[in-house]
Amino acid sequence: MSEIKRIATREGYGKALVECGAKYPNLVVLDADLAASTKTGMFQKAYPDRFFDCGIAEANMMGVAAGLAASGKVVFASSFAMFATGRAYEQIRNSVGYTKLNVKIGASHAGITVGEDGASHQCNEDIALMRSIPGMVVINPADYIEAIEAVKAAIEHQGPVYLRFGRANVPVINDRPDYCFELGKGRVLQEGSDITIIATGLMVNSSLEAAEKLARDNISAEIINIHTIKPLDEELVVASARKTGKVVTVEEHSVIGGLGSAVCEALSSKAPTPVYRIGMQDIYGESGSADALLAKYRLDGEGVYKQVKEFLEGK
Numbered sequence: 001m002s003e004i005k006r007i008a009t010r011e012g013y014g015k016a017l018v019e020c021g022a023k024y025p026n027l028v029v030l031d032a033d034l035a036a037s038t039k040t041g042m043f044q045k046a047y048p049d050r051f052f053d054c055g056i057a058e059a060n061m062m063g064v065a066a067g068l069a070a071s072g073k074v075v076f077a078s079s080f081a082m083f084a085t086g087r088a089y090e091q092i093r094n095s096v097g098y099t100k101l102n103v104k105i106g107a108s109h110a111g112i113t114v115g116e117d118g119a120s121h122q123c124n125e126d127i128a129l130m131r132s133i134p135g136m137v138v139i140n141p142a143d144y145i146e147a148i149e150a151v152k153a154a155i156e157h158q159g160p161v162y163l164r165f166g167r168a169n170v171p172v173i174n175d176r177p178d179y180c181f182e183l184g185k186g187r188v189l190q191e192g193s194d195i196t197i198i199a200t201g202l203m204v205n206s207s208l209e210a211a212e213k214l215a216r217d218n219i220s221a222e223i224i225n226i227h228t229i230k231p232l233d234e235e236l237v238v239a240s241a242r243k244t245g246k247v248v249t250v251e252e253h254s255v256i257g258g259l260g261s262a263v264c265e266a267l268s269s270k271a272p273t274p275v276y277r278i279g280m281q282d283i284y285g286e287s288g289s290a291d292a293l294l295a296k297y298r299l300d301g302e303g304v305y306k307q308v309k310e311f312l313e314g315k
Contacts, residue, residue, distance in 0.1 A: 004171045004172065005144075005172040005175070006169040006170060006171055006172070007169055007170070008144070008165070008166055008168060008169050008170065009142075009143065009144060009146075009147040009166050009170065009201075009202075010037075010038060010039045010109075010147075010166065010167065011039055011144055012143075012144040012145065012146070012147030012148040012150075012151070012165075013038070013039055013040075013106055013108065013148075013151060013163070013165050014038075014039025014041070014042035014043065015039075015042065015148060016147065016148040016150075016151035016152060017029060017040060017042065017043040017076060017106075017151065018042050018043055018046045018047075019148075019152075020151065020152060020155055021046055021047045021050065024074060024155060026073050026074055027050065027073070027074045027076070027155070028051070028052070028068055028074070028075050028076070029044070029047075029051050029052070029075075029076045029078065030051075030052050030053075030064060030065055030068075030076065030077045030078065031044075031051070031052075031054065031061075031077075031078045031079065032053075032054055032056055032057065032058045032061050032078070032079040032083065032084075033053060033054075033055050033056045034078070034108075035051075035078075037080070037108065037109065037167075038078040038079065038106065038108040038109075038165075039108070040076070040078045040106070052064070058083045058084060058087045058088040059087060059088045059090070059091045061077050061079070061088070062077055062088045062091035062095055062096060062103070062105075063091055063095055064077075065077040065096065065101075065103045066091075066095040066096050066101050066103060069096075069101035069102045069103045070099070070101060073102075074104070074155055075101075075103045075104065076103075076104045076105075076106050077103060077104070077105055077106070078105075078106040078107070078108065079107065079108075080108060080109040080114075080121060080123070081107035081108065081109060081110035081111075081123040081126045081164060082109070082120070082123035082126075084105055084106075084107040084126075085105075085107060085123065085125075085126040085129045085130060085162075086123065086125070086129070092105065092130075092160075093133055096160050097133040097135060097136055097160055098134075100135055100159050100160065101160060102158060102159060102160070103160050103161075104151075104155070104160070104161045104162075104163060105130075105160070105162045105163065106151075106163050106165065107126060107164055108165040108167065109121060109123075109165075109166070109167045110123050110164045110165065110201075110252070110253075111123070111202075111252035111253060112124065112252060112280065112285040112290075112293045112294070112297060112299075113166050113167060113168040113202065113252065113290040113294065114167050114285075115287075115288065115289055115290045115293065116287050116289065117287070118285070118286060118287035119284040119285045119286055119287075122284070124252070124253050124254045124279075124284075124285065125253075125254055125257070126162075126164065126253070127140065127164065127229055127253050127257065127259070128253075128254060128257025128258055128261070129257075130162040130230075131229065131230050131261075131262065133160070135160060136160050136162055137154070137157060137160065137161040137162065137184075137228070137230060137231070138161075138162045138164075138228070138229045138230040139153075139154065139161065139162065139163050139183075139227055139228050139229070140163075140164040140200045140227060140229055140251075140259075141163075141164075141201065141227050142170075142173060142174065142200070142201060142204035142205065142225055142227060143170055143171065143172045143173050143174050143202075143204075143205070144170075145172060145173075145175055146174050146179075146181060146227055147163075147165060149179075149181035150163055150181060151163065152181075153181055153182075153183045157183060164201065166201065166202055166252075167290070168202070170202045170205060173189075173204065173205055173208065181227070183228055184228045184231045184233060185228070185233050185236070186198075186224050186226045186227070186228070186233040186237070187224065187225045187227075188222065188223070188224055188236070188240070189204070189208065189225055190208070190211055190222060190223040191222055192220040192221040192222030192223070192244065193220045193222070193243070194219050194220045194221065194244060194312075195214075195219065195220075195221050195222070195244050195246045195247070195308065195311075195312065196221075196224065196240040196241055196243070196244045196246065196247045196248070197210065197211065197221050197222065197247075197248045197249075197250060197304075197308065198224045198226055198237065198247060198248070198249045198250070198259065198263055199225060199226070199251070200225070200226045200227065200229060200250075200251050200253075200259045201251065201252055201253075202252055203250040203278075203299065203304070204223075204225045205301075206250065206300055206303075206304045207221075207250050207301075207304055208223055208301075209301025209302075209304070209305070210301050210302075210305035211223050212301075213301070213302070213305040214305060214308060217309070219308075219309075219312065222244055224236065224237070224240060226259060229258070229259050229262055230262065232262045232263070232266055234266040234270065237263055237266050237267065238266065238270050241267055241271050241273040242271050242273075245273065245274075246273065246274050246311070246312070247267065247274070247275045247276075248277075248278060248307070248308050249263050249264075249275065249276075249278065249279070250278045250279070250304055251278070251279040252279070252294075253279055253280060254280045254282065255277040255281055255282070256282060258279065260275070260277030260279060261277075263275060276307070276308075276311040278298070278299070278304060278307050278308075279299070285297075
């Protein structure tokens with residue numbers, strides 16, 4: 001068996017910006033002194049006249065992005081998730097969201113897989129913050145391929161979009177000819193009958209690994225990739241919940257306000273179903289390697305498998 005490619009989703013972000021730069025002459029990119037890390041440096045090299053480093057001033061960067069968007073530009077504003085959403089929330093809410101401007105926020109280094117940078121940089125609240133802004137689209141791609149397609153879809157969408165990217169190299173699971181990204185539509189990666197596992201971001205791979213282990217225990221798991229958390233594909237979520245009768249959500253984010261909350265909100269009104277939310281359980285992260293942290297917080301394949309089993313066993 002050939003070795004699985006592992007590439008960070010932030011690499012897909014940088015590549016897509018360069019590709020789209022040729023197609024969209026009104027595309028401009030801003031960064032908050034982190035171009036090498038967010039990978040917007042690729043765009044800077046290709047289109048230096050359309051790249052602006054705003055320095056370590058994320059709130060100001062969002063204001064600049066709003067101004068450029070108001071003048072007809074398609075703007076990508078980039079920084080680490082912690083600073084893009086936490087430090088600049090007011091400006092995003094009032095200058096971008098309220099005005100419905102065409103600003104796309106490219107946030108990298110999200111979740112605990114930031115690793116050794118520790119809790120101060122491991123943003124596990126960004127999806128919750130961005131979901132709460134009226135009209136904001138929230139996208140969390142599962143791999144490098146999906147990240148590229150997500151950027152392209154964000155450009156085509158008129159209005160504000162939040163895109164979440166990671167630091168760590170993750171398996172490429174969508175490298176196939178039939179792959180198609182559709183904004184607001186989830187993808188069933190594996191049919192199942194005993195339980196539905198709904199995952200987002202790099203947790204999609206962990207869920208696929210868990211499903212293999214569950215199959216050895218004669219448990220049939222349906223795996224759904226929800227790359228667009230807002231708007232949520234409620235039709236797919238409800239249909240799968242009615243089919244299996246039990247749902248688990250998996251996210252590299254707090255279980256409060258993220259994918260799990262979105263799924264529970266949808267099911268509570270349309271198809272009440274037992275739901276177990278896997279993610280960061282109202283705690284901060286800590287310093288450590290990405291793999292070690294995923295294992296500790298039970299977000300790797302083995303951890304997801306064990307938690308699903310516990311849920312099914314009523315523990």
